[in-house]
Amino acid sequence: MSSTVIVRYGELALKSEPVRRRFERTLIESIENALGDIRHSIRTERGRIFIDTSSAARTTKILSRIPGITSLSPAVRTNASLDAIKIQAAKIAKKVLSPGMTFAIRTSRAGEHAFSSREVNVEVGSLVLSLIKGTKVDLSHPDVEISIEVRGNDAYVFSSTIRGVGGLPVGTQGKVLAILSGSMNDAAAFLMLKRGCKVTPLFFDTTNRLSHPATKRVILQAKRLSLFGADDHLWVFPFRKILGLIQEKTDEKTSFFIRRRCELRAAEIVARKTAAEAIVTGDDAELIEGIMLTNLNAIDGVCKLAVLRPLSCMEEDEIKEICEKIGLKHANRALPHQAKIDVAINIEELLKLEKILNVEKIIDDASKKTKRIKVG
Incomplete structure (x- = not known):
């Protein structure tokens, strides 16, 4: 027997009529892509999308992960x-x-x-x-x-309502490149999906082995994020040589800043290849406090693109809660290499060290060995 899944959306209904129609079309595209080979047909009314299908349970499970949907109900359709x-x-x-x-x-x-x-x-x-x-x-x-x-002329009868992701449909708010670490801070990428951004994941590989546990963990994170609408390909940037050089030639505090600046340089190269408009990091409130807010400019200044930090006002428990809800592995927080910074960094000294290390050429050379692997 064919059932109907009622799809509800929230923020879309508050938009102007032209914007609402555009967002609704984008949401329907996301639904079509997510359902794949499941036989279905779609009807729309203001504030509702109706999906007729013989696979209501499977359809509901898949669509509960689609940003832009606030709730779903598997229902029986009958005459009014x-x-x-x-x-x-x-x-x-x-x-x-x-x-x-x-x-x-x-x-x-x-x-x-x-x-x-x-x-x-x-x-x-x-x-x-x-x-x-x-x-x-x-x-x-x-x-x-x-x-x-x-x-x-129709009536729908049901006894369960499943909560959706909410937010905006993926693709309505531009494209970003999200740096993954394999930690709970990868929730930053999910939050950008929820706000309607297309997300391309990027990983800085310091092992040169896709079979390494750290790399495999990131691949699993990227795969999980793809279920919510992220790109199902992960960009892997070889970073082992760069990191080794930084650690060899600089002290702990300086190496932290040079590493982060190198990561943003590398991310910007990949962003240009993928037409991303901003770079997303997993920096949370505690990490930013450790860096000192005034020092963020020293990091971000190397990058022409906007650097977004959706976890910047979140504590560890809040991030863990997001991870548990969406099934991300919440291993230890990201960036264990961070040193406690209690003074403003001297940007002139950083620039001199980077020139001595010739980081721009090393990053440019490494970018030619960047891999793009399918995770979904």
Whole structure:
């Protein structure tokens, strides 16, 4: 039997009509791409997208990861008549209710009908009470809610609502390059997806081995992010030689800044190749505090593109919560090589050291060995 999955979106509905239509088209494209070979058809009404499919459970699971969707409900579609609604509601009630349980009927309507929402609640509630003995109505804290949406000539009956990612559809807010570390700070890339950005992942490989545990961990992170709409290819930039040179020729504090500046130089090269408009890092509140805010300019000044830090106001527990919700591995936080910085860095000294190290040429040479591997 074919079911209908009701897709709801939030922020899109607040946009102007032309913007809303454009965002809705982008969201539908994301849905089509995500569903792949699942047989389905899509219908739209203001504030809702309806997907008719014989694979409702699989469809719901996939779409719960799509940014721009606030919630989903697998539903049964029927005629917008009281008798038809009662038949479908009774079938669902028999599946989800048993004696001793409490329930509530919730009805919403759009359009003109011969009955009110309250009449539907009363009629369906009375039917359920007569069919399943021992059940009670509880409008405050029911064990089960049976919901009915009546829209025009159609009615949809369902008993579950699955929370979505929310935010904006991927592709409505430009393209960014996100630096992954294989740690919980990779949640930064997810937050950019949630804000509607196309995300291309980048990893600085210090092992020169794709089979190394650290590299494999990043590949798994990139694969997980691809389920939410990130690019299913990971850019791998060879960084072992660069890091070795930095550590050999500089002290701990200086090496931290030169490494970060080199990473941004390298990221900008990849960003140009991928047409990304900004670079995303996983720097969180604690890390930025350790760097000192005034020193961020010394790092970012090497890059012409905007450097975005979506975790900059987040504590460790908040980041872990995001990771747990979306299934990212939250290993130790990123950048264990960071030193505690308690003074403003001298940018002139950094520039002199970089010139001595000839970092621009080394990064340029390394960029020619950059790999792009499929993770999805």
